[in-house]
Amino acid sequence: MTRRRVLVQLGCVLVTLFMGLPLYLIALASFTSRDALNAFPLPLLPTAVSGDTMNTFLRTTGIVGGMLNSLTVGLSTVALATLLGVPGGYALARFAFRGRDAYQVVMLLTRALPIVVLSVPLAKIFIDAGLYDTTYAVTLLHTALALPSTILITAAVFAGVSVEQEEAAMVFGAHRWAAFLRIVAPQALPGIAAAAVFTFVTSWNEVLGASILTLNRRTLPAHVLATLADSPLAFRFVGGLVLVLPAIVFIALVRRYLLNMWGTTLR
Amino acid sequence: MDRRSVLALGAGVAAAPLLTACAGASTTGGGGEGTVTLLSNQFSPVEERQRFEAILKARVTAVPVAFNQVETGIFASTLQSQVDSGKPQISLAGAQHGDLAPHASRLIDLDDVLGRLGDRGFAPELVELAKLGGATTKYIPWMQASYVLAVNKRALEWLPSGADVQKLTYDQLLDWATAGRQGNGGKPIFGLPAGAKGLYHRFLQGYLVPSFSGGQITTYRSADAVAGWQYLKELWAQTAPASTGWDNMQEPLQRGEVLVGFDHSARLVGAPAAKPDDWLMVPAPAGPKGLGYMAVVVGLGIPNGAPEADRAKDVIESLTTPEVQLDVLRQNAFFPVTSAPVPADLPPAVALAEAAISAQRDAPNAILSLPPVGLGARDGEVAQVFKDTFKEILIDGRDVKAVVDAQGARLDGIVAEAKVPCWAPDPARAECRVA
Numbered sequence: 001m002t003r004r005r006v007l008v009q010l011g012c013v014l015v016t017l018f019m020g021l022p023l024y025l026i027a028l029a030s031f032t033s034r035d036a037l038n039a040f041p042l043p044l045l046p047t048a049v050s051g052d053t054m055n056t057f058l059r060t061t062g063i064v065g066g067m068l069n070s071l072t073v074g075l076s077t078v079a080l081a082t083l084l085g086v087p088g089g090y091a092l093a094r095f096a097f098r099g100r101d102a103y104q105v106v107m108l109l110t111r112a113l114p115i116v117v118l119s120v121p122l123a124k125i126f127i128d129a130g131l132y133d134t135t136y137a138v139t140l141l142h143t144a145l146a147l148p149s150t151i152l153i154t155a156a157v158f159a160g161v162s163v164e165q166e167e168a169a170m171v172f173g174a175h176r177w178a179a180f181l182r183i184v185a186p187q188a189l190p191g192i193a194a195a196a197v198f199t200f201v202t203s204w205n206e207v208l209g210a211s212i213l214t215l216n217r218r219t220l221p222a223h224v225l226a227t228l229a230d231s232p233l234a235f236r237f238v239g240g241l242v243l244v245l246p247a248i249v250f251i252a253l254v255r256r257y258l259l260n261m262w263g264t265t266l267r
Numbered sequence: 268m269d270r271r272s273v274l275a276l277g278a279g280v281a282a283a284p285l286l287t288a289c290a291g292a293s294t295t296g297g298g299g300e301g302t303v304t305l306l307s308n309q310f311s312p313v314e315e316r317q318r319f320e321a322i323l324k325a326r327v328t329a330v331p332v333a334f335n336q337v338e339t340g341i342f343a344s345t346l347q348s349q350v351d352s353g354k355p356q357i358s359l360a361g362a363q364h365g366d367l368a369p370h371a372s373r374l375i376d377l378d379d380v381l382g383r384l385g386d387r388g389f390a391p392e393l394v395e396l397a398k399l400g401g402a403t404t405k406y407i408p409w410m411q412a413s414y415v416l417a418v419n420k421r422a423l424e425w426l427p428s429g430a431d432v433q434k435l436t437y438d439q440l441l442d443w444a445t446a447g448r449q450g451n452g453g454k455p456i457f458g459l460p461a462g463a464k465g466l467y468h469r470f471l472q473g474y475l476v477p478s479f480s481g482g483q484i485t486t487y488r489s490a491d492a493v494a495g496w497q498y499l500k501e502l503w504a505q506t507a508p509a510s511t512g513w514d515n516m517q518e519p520l521q522r523g524e525v526l527v528g529f530d531h532s533a534r535l536v537g538a539p540a541a542k543p544d545d546w547l548m549v550p551a552p553a554g555p556k557g558l559g560y561m562a563v564v565v566g567l568g569i570p571n572g573a574p575e576a577d578r579a580k581d582v583i584e585s586l587t588t589p590e591v592q593l594d595v596l597r598q599n600a601f602f603p604v605t606s607a608p609v610p611a612d613l614p615p616a617v618a619l620a621e622a623a624i625s626a627q628r629d630a631p632n633a634i635l636s637l638p639p640v641g642l643g644a645r646d647g648e649v650a651q652v653f654k655d656t657f658k659e660i661l662i663d664g665r666d667v668k669a670v671v672d673a674q675g676a677r678l679d680g681i682v683a684e685a686k687v688p689c690w691a692p693d694p695a696r697a698e699c700r701v702a
Binding site for chain 1: 290291292293294295296304306311312313314316317320333334335336337338340341344345347348349351352354356357464514515518521522537541
């Protein structure tokens with residue numbers, strides 16, 4: 001093995017540790033008995049394994065419902081944001097129109113206003129529309145929040161797919177749609193997957209908007225985050241683990257599409 | 268990437284909206300017909316919430332209640348948006364006096380309910396408080412709490428001679444914290460909940476300032492109050508510096524990081540829970556003007572246009588019965604607002620807190636303080652003045668007199684604009700102003 005490869009491998013190990021170690025520590029603390037958590041220094045190996053805290057937490061009213069709601073909202077947001085955002089990104093990458101640069105900046109404005117400022121009017125609009133306290137409402141809000149990043153990421157990806165190939169397909173008789181689906185989409189898929197991961201995680205982590213728009217049908221973070229902040233340390237670890245796991249599973253599932261991002265090919 | 272996987276991804280994406288065929292799963296057990304949704308910012312810790320849900324299930328059998336716990340900011344914006352839209356889904360709002368006060372106009376009058384509950388024996392000062400500065404009852408008292416000191420018995424060896432731990436003065440507390448720190452190898456033994464979500468402003472509003480100056484608002488700029496802050500500066504030098512990261516004291520006490528801590532009773536009972544024999548809970552110290560203490564009142568109100576207002580009134584009736592009041596005391600350490608007699612078989616940690624709170628209330632030199640009354644939305648601003656004074660004097664190390672003068676002027680601006688009469692311990696004059 002060359003020295004260069006050793007260095008690369010070492011870098012990989014370090015990065016993995018950087019991401020993995022906190023997860024390990026959270027998982028370890030989640031399954032440690034509460035008394036043992038007060039010890040100092042804390043052992044780094046599972047010495048006092050106990051499922052009590054996890055058990056108590058999972059039996060809290062609404063954890064399962066909240067997780068279902070979060071998954072529903074997360075996946076619907078991914079679907080809706082992809083459906084609306086990918087054509088938007090394609091248009092930004094392929095068509096020159098007046099004010100395109102300004103348009104790209106203006107798009108980010110949805111993220112410029114903090115939700116806390118919008119909260120009461122936003123809730124009133126959804127109440128008046130009859131959408132309050134539904135996963136639809138949260139999906140719509142999260143889609144609005146995720147769209148700018150979906151559009152900008154996919155625009156960058158589409159810009160990396162050569163126009164010539166698309167034109168060649170059309171020269172050989174493919175319709176614009178067919179050219180997009182058969183030539184552009186497969187090449188852009190990794191970027192779209194990256195945007196989807198980003199969207200899902202944005203939705204999964206969003207608390208304030210979800211808390212404002214729901215009452216009895218909360219997403220998991222909206223349901224437990226405030227509770228966890230005031231709970232003993234043991235519950236914070238357990239809650240942290242429960243909150244982080246589904247997002248990791250989702251990323252693991254989408255990982256195979258994530259071969260490139262920002263239009264740079266790694267294959 | 269072959270075509271099949273593209274199709275598979277497409278199918279997955281298309282399937283997602285099908286998942287939303289229902290509007291979502293219930294996370295509170297509520298949402299059904301006839302359910303009373305109780306929105307509250309109380310009982311936020313996981314286990315407290317579970318215990319209260321169990322109490323609801325066992326004791327409030329006539330009406331299904333969905334307990335919906337949210338943080339204070341969400342509580343306020345939800346109540347506001349729901350009532351102002353004219354189509355509220357909440358039938359009951361349970362929160363501290365100060366969190367309900369800004370919403371007085373959004374709550375219906377509950378004089379009829381109070382009349383029906385004549386046998387509960389609510390304390391007269393609580394009934395008065397529940398009017399939120401108006402003429403009619405806006406909420407029914409639900410439970411109360413106070414702040415005391417928790418003491419690990421290991422700390423008693425450094426207690427200054429002649430001091431009675433049950434009847435401390437602020438000077439003795441300072442001597443104790445100083446001696447304890449020396450005896451403990453330089454490690455402070457005293458802590459305050461001065462974290463971002465800690466309730467240290469209540470210590471300032473209800474304990475320190477009234478004990479030194481006899482008032483909370485009117486005397487803010489007095490020489491006595493300045494002496495109090497000067498004192499706190501000395502105490503702070505002997506206080507665990509990690510205090511600024513603590514939101515509640517029971518955990519650092521349990522871990523043994525400090526041995527003496529001041530906090531809300533519900534945020535202290537966890538410390539002695541495991542080994543009650545190792546612990547004491549004692550009244551707060553007394554200052555030159557007396558033993559200032561604060562009573563926390565939590566009430567239940569019904570929003571305008573509540574879908575289940577009549578059932579909500581039944582729930583209020585159930586929650587104020589002696590059985591429920593004592594269940595809440597036993598399990599969550601919030602004290603009855605009614606004349607329900609305190610039983611002898613309380614859990615040891617709760618009994619410790621109960622004894623300390625009673626002793627504090629019944630002390631001959633006690634000075635009752637209330638959280639700001641009738642300030643509406645400006646309630647939090649008053650707390651912020653106290654917090655800012657704390658920060659500027661203790662953390663930034665600025666001149667005490669100058670800070671108190673400047674912040675006192677700010678406080679005066681807030682109360683002058685509100686045009687409200689003073690609340691305890693300040694004399695109820697026509698209009699409350701900082702002298």
